[in-house]
Amino acid sequence: MLVAACAPTPARQTTNGSQGGQSASPSAPTRVVAVIRGTLPVLYNKIGVGATYSGLEYVERLVHSGLVDVDGTGTPQPTLAEAVPTLENGLWKVFPDGRMETTWKLRSGARWHDGTPLTAADLVFTGRVEQDKSLGWNYNLAYDAVDTVTAPDPSTVTVTWKKPFVEADRMFSPNPGTQQWGLPLPRHILERSFDEDKPKFLELPYWGPEFVGSGPFKLREMVVDDRLNLVANDDYVLGRPKIDELIVRMIPDSNTVMANFLAGELDLTVDPRALSFEEGRSLRDQWTGGRMELGLGGVVGAQAQFLTPNPAAVADVRFRRAVMRAIDRQEMADTIQGGLASVAHAFIGPEAPEWQHVQSSIVRYDFDPRRAVQELEDIGFRRGGDGLIRDSAGERPTVEIRATVTQINAKSALAMADYLQRIGLGAENLVIPLQRQSDLEYMVTFGGFLVLRGPRLGLQFLNQHSSRAATPEANFAGINRSRYRSPEYDALMDRFLVTIPFTERMQVLGQILRHETDQLPTLRLIYDPEPTMVSNRLKNVPAATPSGIEKWEVAG
Numbered sequence: 001m002l003v004a005a006c007a008p009t010p011a012r013q014t015t016n017g018s019q020g021g022q023s024a025s026p027s028a029p030t031r032v033v034a035v036i037r038g039t040l041p042v043l044y045n046k047i048g049v050g051a052t053y054s055g056l057e058y059v060e061r062l063v064h065s066g067l068v069d070v071d072g073t074g075t076p077q078p079t080l081a082e083a084v085p086t087l088e089n090g091l092w093k094v095f096p097d098g099r100m101e102t103t104w105k106l107r108s109g110a111r112w113h114d115g116t117p118l119t120a121a122d123l124v125f126t127g128r129v130e131q132d133k134s135l136g137w138n139y140n141l142a143y144d145a146v147d148t149v150t151a152p153d154p155s156t157v158t159v160t161w162k163k164p165f166v167e168a169d170r171m172f173s174p175n176p177g178t179q180q181w182g183l184p185l186p187r188h189i190l191e192r193s194f195d196e197d198k199p200k201f202l203e204l205p206y207w208g209p210e211f212v213g214s215g216p217f218k219l220r221e222m223v224v225d226d227r228l229n230l231v232a233n234d235d236y237v238l239g240r241p242k243i244d245e246l247i248v249r250m251i252p253d254s255n256t257v258m259a260n261f262l263a264g265e266l267d268l269t270v271d272p273r274a275l276s277f278e279e280g281r282s283l284r285d286q287w288t289g290g291r292m293e294l295g296l297g298g299v300v301g302a303q304a305q306f307l308t309p310n311p312a313a314v315a316d317v318r319f320r321r322a323v324m325r326a327i328d329r330q331e332m333a334d335t336i337q338g339g340l341a342s343v344a345h346a347f348i349g350p351e352a353p354e355w356q357h358v359q360s361s362i363v364r365y366d367f368d369p370r371r372a373v374q375e376l377e378d379i380g381f382r383r384g385g386d387g388l389i390r391d392s393a394g395e396r397p398t399v400e401i402r403a404t405v406t407q408i409n410a411k412s413a414l415a416m417a418d419y420l421q422r423i424g425l426g427a428e429n430l431v432i433p434l435q436r437q438s439d440l441e442y443m444v445t446f447g448g449f450l451v452l453r454g455p456r457l458g459l460q461f462l463n464q465h466s467s468r469a470a471t472p473e474a475n476f477a478g479i480n481r482s483r484y485r486s487p488e489y490d491a492l493m494d495r496f497l498v499t500i501p502f503t504e505r506m507q508v509l510g511q512i513l514r515h516e517t518d519q520l521p522t523l524r525l526i527y528d529p530e531p532t533m534v535s536n537r538l539k540n541v542p543a544a545t546p547s548g549i550e551k552w553e554v555a556g
Helices: 002-006 056-063 120-130 141-145 187-196 198-203 254-262 277-286 317-326 329-336 355-361 369-378 407-422 440-444 460-464 487-497 502-519
Strands: 031-036 068-070 076-078 092-094 100-105 146-153 156-161 217-223 227-232 245-250 290-304 398-404 426-432 449-455 522-535
Touching: 056 217, 056 227, 056 245, 120 146, 120 156, 120 187, 141 146, 141 487, 187 198, 254 277, 277 290, 277 407, 277 522, 290 407, 317 369, 317 407, 317 522, 329 407, 329 522, 355 502, 398 407, 407 426, 407 449, 407 522, 449 460, 449 522, 460 487, 460 502, 487 502
Parallel strands: 031 245, 398 426, 398 449
Antiparallel strands: 068 076, 092 100, 100 156, 146 156, 217 227, 227 245, 290 449, 290 522
C-alpha cells in the first residue's frame, strides 16, 4: 500500500505492434519496484565516484547509455554505437609511430529523453568536458593519450590518439572500476553552463532531479533519500523496455530491504550490493516469491594510509606484511561467506582470462600469527607478558580501521580488527555513516586502513596511480584514497596502458601484481560474489550488472 501511494501516476497505456501488422490489446502498465541500499543525490556516476554512492553505477545504466556497455565477463557490447571498434573491423587503427584512431558510428534514431537527437556533436562536447582537468571530478588518465575528438558528420565520431591506450574501445561508456569514462553529455543542455559558469557546472540540477539521459528509462521524479520514479523510454535506441514503470526505492538498511522483499513490496535489487552475500542466501531460503542469482562480484580490500598514517608504522611495508599474516582470510571466507567465496590473493582471480599468465607473479601471504609478531618485533615493537604489543616508547599503538556501512565492508573490518587484537595490537573500528560518504576529506583522512569492496573487472590497479591521489591540493578528490605514490608503480601502470599486444601486456600486468602484492598499498582480503534478488514475476534479468534492460519483462 505504501509503495502504491508513493508511486507515480500510471503511464499512458500503449498499443504495441506485433508481427503481421496486428496490434496487441491495451493492457494495464507493468510496474516493477526495485531497490538500492543507499541514497543518491545524483544520477551521473562520474560525479559520485569519490563519494562512493552505493548503487549509483548501476542506477546510471537504467537512465543513461554509453557507446558500449560491458557484459558480465567485462566484454564490451555496442549500445548507442553500431559496433565496437576493433582492429578487425577497421574502426580501430594503430599506426607505425604509435598513434591510434578509433571511429564510432552512432545508431540511427538515438535520442535524448527530451526528444533531441543525440549526435556526434554531443560526444565532441563530452570530450571537451572530460579533458578539462580543472573541473574537479575524477579525471580519466586515458585522456592524456587523446589528441582530438572530431565529428566528420552528425553520426560519426573520430578520436585520434597521441599514443596507444588499451581500453580505447570503451570511450564514452560505463566502465567498472577506477577508469571512469564520462557517458555522453547533452550539448544543448550543458554547453552554455560549462562555457559561462564552470565553477558551478557540477552543482547543476541536471545531474540529479533534472537529469536527461539516453537510456531505457526516463526520470519522471526524484524524491530525495526515498525513490526514483522512472518510466519507459519510447525512443530507446535498442527498443522500448517491456516494463512500463520502474520505481527504484532507496533503503539504507539491509534488514529493511529484506523485510520489504518478504512482505512482497520489492521485485528486484538493481544494486547487487544492496544485500551482502550472506543476507542474499538468508533471504533466498525464506523468500518463496523469488530467487537469488549470483554474479562475479567484487573483492574486499583494506587500503592503507600513506599521507597521514596513525600509527606511523602503517606506512612501513614491513608492518603491512605483518598485518596481512595476522589475518585468517580463509576463516573470513568460511564464516562471512559460508565457504562459497575464496581468499583474494590479488584483485583478479582464477576465473579471469589473465590469471594463467600472471598468477606466478603474485606474492601470497599465509595466515601465520607467530611470524606476524616476529615481523613486528623486527621493526621495534615488543610483545609483553600481558600479550599486548607496545612501541619503543612503551605505548600501545591502536590501528583505526574504517569501513562503509555496506555489510561486507563492516564485517570484514570487524574481523580484521579482531585478528590484530589477537596478536596484541590495538584496533579501533569505525563505520562510516552514509551521510559522511560524500565528505571527500573525511573519506581519505583515516588513520590506519579503509576497508572497501571494489569490482573485479576493469583496470583496478589504476586507483593507486599518484595522479589520482586524494590530496589536500586536489581538494581531496580522487580515487586514490590511501594517497599511495610510487614512481615505479606509476611507470608500470603507464606502460600497461600503452601496451596493446596481449602477450607483452600480460608481462606488464604480472609486474604490476608483483608490486602490489609485495608493497601492499591495499591488502586484498576476500572475494565477494554479488547476489541479485529477482522476483518470480520477472524474467530475462541477469545477475549483478544491469544489462539487456529493454528485455526485462513481467512474466505473463
